[in-house]
Structures are given as C-alpha cells and as structure tokens.
Amino acid sequence: MDRFVVSRHDDGRRLDKVIRKKWPSLPLGAMMKAFRKKQVRIDGARASFDQRLVEGQEILVPWESAPTDVGAKRTGGHLVTVYRDESLWVVSKPAGLLSQPDKKGGDSVVTRAFLPGSSFQPQAVNRLDRNTSGIMVLALTGESLRDLSSRWRDGEMEKVYLALVVGDLPEEGSIDAPLSKDGSSNKVFVDSKGQSSLTLYRRLASGGGLSLCLVTLITGRSHQIRVHMSHIGHPVLGDVKYGDRALNGVKGAKRPMLHAFSVSFPDMSGDLSSLSSKTFRTPMPEDMADMCSKNGIVPDRAFLR
Numbered sequence: 001m002d003r004f005v006v007s008r009h010d011d012g013r014r015l016d017k018v019i020r021k022k023w024p025s026l027p028l029g030a031m032m033k034a035f036r037k038k039q040v041r042i043d044g045a046r047a048s049f050d051q052r053l054v055e056g057q058e059i060l061v062p063w064e065s066a067p068t069d070v071g072a073k074r075t076g077g078h079l080v081t082v083y084r085d086e087s088l089w090v091v092s093k094p095a096g097l098l099s100q101p102d103k104k105g106g107d108s109v110v111t112r113a114f115l116p117g118s119s120f121q122p123q124a125v126n127r128l129d130r131n132t133s134g135i136m137v138l139a140l141t142g143e144s145l146r147d148l149s150s151r152w153r154d155g156e157m158e159k160v161y162l163a164l165v166v167g168d169l170p171e172e173g174s175i176d177a178p179l180s181k182d183g184s185s186n187k188v189f190v191d192s193k194g195q196s197s198l199t200l201y202r203r204l205a206s207g208g209g210l211s212l213c214l215v216t217l218i219t220g221r222s223h224q225i226r227v228h229m230s231h232i233g234h235p236v237l238g239d240v241k242y243g244d245r246a247l248n249g250v251k252g253a254k255r256p257m258l259h260a261f262s263v264s265f266p267d268m269s270g271d272l273s274s275l276s277s278k279t280f281r282t283p284m285p286e287d288m289a290d291m292c293s294k295n296g297i298v299p300d301r302a303f304l305r
Helices: 015-022 028-036 142-153 224-231 245-251 270-275 286-294
Strands: 002-005 058-061 080-084 088-093 133-139 158-166 172-176 179-182 187-190 198-207 210-217 258-264 279-281
Touching: 015 028, 015 058, 080 279, 133 142, 142 270, 158 224, 158 286, 172 224, 179 224, 187 224, 198 224, 210 224
Parallel strands: 133 258
Antiparallel strands: 002 058, 080 088, 088 133, 158 210, 158 258, 172 198, 179 187, 198 210, 258 279
C-alpha cells in the first residue's frame, strides 16, 4: 500500500494517467481491478479512474511504493540553450541526436536535459527527426507541458524551418495535400483520405540547381515538409527516404538539409505570460551554410551564426 500527494505538475490530470506514470510496469487490468474493488481512494473517498486531480489531494493505492528513477541519469554531451526559465527550456538540437531515447539510457535531447532530484523531468513539447537540426521546446513543469502541447497540437505556435531543396523553387507557394503514414515502412505519403496538411514556403535564394527556402508548418504532421516538398518536385537535399539519392551523392549531402529555424508563441497566460508574442531562433548549422556556399547561395546574415 502506498500514499502520495498530488503535486502541482499533476493538477488537473486524470488519476489513471498519473498512476500509469508512477507505476509504468503496472498491468492495466490490475489497475482497473483496484478501482472496481474500491481500493483506490482520494482523501479517503472512493476514486474513479477518470477523476481529475487537484493539487494537495492525498491518493491511496493498494500497491507498493512507486519505483524511483534510480539509475536514470543525464547522458553525455551538452545542450545549446536558446532560452530557459522556470517553465520551459528552448534548446538547439544538433543533427544526429534523437529527440527522445530509443532505448533505456540512450542519448537524446531529453536524457541530456535530465535534472537529478527534480520532481518533474523535462518533457519534449515538439520532436524533430534524428537528422533534422534546430529548435526544440522542453516543458519543465506539468502545467507548461499541458498548455504548450495543446497549443502546439492546435497550431497556435508558428513553426518556421529553413530547407535546402532540389531545383529552382517558385518564389512562394502553398502545398495543401493530405498525408497518411504507413507504420510498417515508417513512410508518409500523400493520400486523399489522409489528415489535412498545409505547408507554406518562400524562396530566399537559388544556385547550383538548389533553392534555399523558409517553410512554415500550418499543420504538424510527421515528415510533412519532406513529403510535401518531394510531392511538388523539389525534395529536400540529402533526404534518402523521399529525395533524389543520386543528386544527394553528387552534392555530398550527408543528411536532409532541413533546420527548425524558429518558434513563435501566441498570447500566453499564467506562468507562461512572459512568453507572449516572443520568437526564438537558432541559426543555420555549419553543414547547411557550407552547402549553400558551395552552390553559390548566399543566405541573409539573419539566418547565419
């Protein structure tokens, strides 16, 4: 039997979600059986699995104490901080680093951000593909995680990327093409029955058979930019999955030339009010800048280090 007090990080969350977080190896059937047998109590009263919690409530459960993060630790490497306060941490992810670990103890942005002794570990609000560089937002409290995740999901936060694509891209345009994902191959494709997906782009410069552009995600589907740009005949340079492999080799592109350049916040409230209308940027990484230079493309200084 164990007791715990609802922290501010779990205020407003469903009880079953909090229990699954604290006891990740607890079988779902065992948890639901405890609810049916009235063994889970909130301040002494019978609790329902979908009950919303309030900070300060005492929860009684029929299991042993929740396991701690013994053995959890920060992995090697550092994070480049763009901005940090008590609620969130904005970092610049390098290409080649996972957003979240793919195995226990694996290197990633999240494991590099591990805070020993903290009651809440940094959680990714947005995720980037391993080989995409740029802005990532980490929540440092439960409240900020719920608020920012909801806003990100609803498209309230503006996400702008820099992309180096194949061909002479039109000056500007939009790509409105629904997308679906094949889970077995982990590939995304344009599908009339898929999720609505909208991408805006603006060409910044061209040279060497390539175009540098700013891309704004109106929706945020998996692989959206890579699939949409390929769909209009201008795949991201270096993209093996959706691009031109032969040209990737000729140009010497080792990864997709895609960089999450900036994120802009809408009007915010509460602990996040200081972020209202703020924009955070991280400059083009060296490998993209070098590729531009080799092809006679001169980016505006605002995009460079």
